[in-house]
Amino acid sequence: MAQGCVAVAGKHVRTFSALSRAWRACALLALLVLAVVPFAASGETVSEAEVTVTFARDIKPIFDKHCVDCHSGWFPKAGLRLDSLEGVREGGRSGPAIVPGSPEKGWIPHSLRLPEGRRGKMPPGEQRLSAEESRLISTWIRQGAR
Numbered sequence: 679m680a681q682g683c684v685a686v687a688g689k690h691v692r693t694f695s696a697l698s699r700a701w702r703a704c705a706l707l708a709l710l711v712l713a714v715v716p717f718a719a720s721g722e723t724v725s726e727a728e729v730t731v732t733f734a735r736d737i738k739p740i741f742d743k744h745c746v747d748c749h750s751g752w753f754p755k756a757g758l759r760l761d762s763l764e765g766v767r768e769g770g771r772s773g774p775a776i777v778p779g780s781p782e783k784g785w786i787p788h789s790l791r792l793p794e795g796r797r798g799k800m801p802p803g804e805q806r807l808s809a810e811e812s813r814l815i816s817t818w819i820r821q822g823a824r
């Protein structure tokens with residue numbers, strides 16, 4: 679837009695008033711853009727807040743299905759319990775399993791991202807989380823993992 683403004687201004691440099699008219703038009707346009715953009719952005723935030731992903735409702739069923747056979751009980755694998763929110767937040771042998779707010783950090787996202795056959799890929803073997811299950815976990819962590 680700035681380039682457009684310079685181009686417009688350049689064509690009318692002959693008179694001072696034409697120049698100032700061009701700049702006024704550009705300033706008006708800039709104001710319009712500044713006024714509209716925050717509304718568009720806040721609209722998105724509102725619609726996301728409507729679907730808060732929770733451990734109890736959305737995530738526990740996924741972990742129950744794919745993870746708790748090994749990650750619960752007296753001796754959970756790698757010291758990591760995935761049958762309760764407390765367990766997930768405590769993390770395992772290697773450190774934090776999740777970092778609330780940062781879906782790319784922590785060992786759970788890491789282990790889910792690894793390609794099949796790689797050591798540490800979770801769940802081990804041929805089982806895979808569905809795209810929807812992975813998306814839910816990622817959204818859950820981004821929203822603060824509650």
Ligand code: HEC
Nearest residue numbers: 744745748755756758770771772773785786789798800801
């Ligand atoms: C068949 C048993 C089994 C299942 C099912 C399983 N895991 Fe694991 N998990 C392990 C073992 C064994 C390790 C230790 C791996 C190693 O040391 O290389 C481990 C390690 C991990 C770690 C690393 C923890 C740390 O602190 O070192 C994470 C994170 C993890 N699993 C997450 C998951 C998630 C999430 C699921 C379900 C999607 C899952 N696991 C399902 C057996 C399992």
